[in-house]
Amino acid sequence: MAEATNPGTITIDGQQYDVNSLSENGRSQIANLRITDQEIQRLNQQLAIAQTARAAYARALEAELPKTEQ
DSSP: OEEEEETTEEEETTEEEEGGGSOHHHHHHHHHHHHHHHHHHHHHHHHHHHHHHHHHHHHHHHHHSOOOOO
């Protein structure tokens, strides 16, 4: 949706905009988008860590279960 191509411009839906020509509210919304994107990236990293830990716990549990004949 929004992508910074250089510090002074932003591309939104394929259209480039000069950040300095936007209203203060527009620049604030860009800042909000950037902060939100960073938070999503951080949360995705946390999710990957949690999923890795869960898989390790599941493997450890499987090793502790009594063996059954099938």
